[in-house]
Amino acid sequence: MTASQQAQEPVVKVVAIDGPAGTGKSTVAGLLADRVGATMLDTGAMYRAATLAVLRAGVDPSSEQVGTIVDAADIRLDVSGDDAPVVFLDGEDVSTQIRSDEVTAAVSAVSANPEVRRKLVQLQQAHADDEFLVVEGRDIGTVVFPNAALKVFLTATSQARAERRHRQNVESGRPSDLTEVLESVNRRDHLDSTRAVSPLRAADDAIVVDTSDLTLEQVLDRLTELVDERIGA
């Protein structure tokens, strides 16, 4: 789409929240949606469900077959409830399985596949009929909803993000090594920002919010202010 075509499209009542892993995007997007009365769309959950389909098929996540497998998979996100969205793969609720270490390790490779991205972007855009959306991901402001009324790019230093992830692991009793977590954060950043299709980057008109030294409450207050300014309370 050219810049002039994009400018002609009507603004959609969408808050796009993009940024790398570990910036607190999911938590922030969920709580913000509650505060402003919007529906939250977690697009990472869709890429994770696609990855689970690939792993279940026993296929290498970097192979070309990935596109065919994901194309045949029925991936749905049920956002109608009050709680976290429920993710279905071929009719089965896989909301827990998609958070496994195996899926996390393979998801960057699967989400780099252009056929996978084409299919999931269409599924995400089909939610545009919903009244008011907070959508979180990597390419929401740049590709999925370039005409979102508000675009936010959440960032934090890789050290701050690794420390958060490490703390979450320790709190939930999972074995965790900070150096390894930092390496994994850096590896995913590199893969997500250097892939050929829809690399992670802030949209030119996104507001960049660095969360390294902010509490969750401070981030939410800032975003609520922006929603009030751009979309109205």
Ligand code: DC
């Ligand atoms: O937000 P998350 O960690 O659940 O996302 C999982 C992976 O999916 C992440 O490594 C990048 C990818 N992803 C993407 O490529 N595009 C999106 N819109 C959302 C996630």
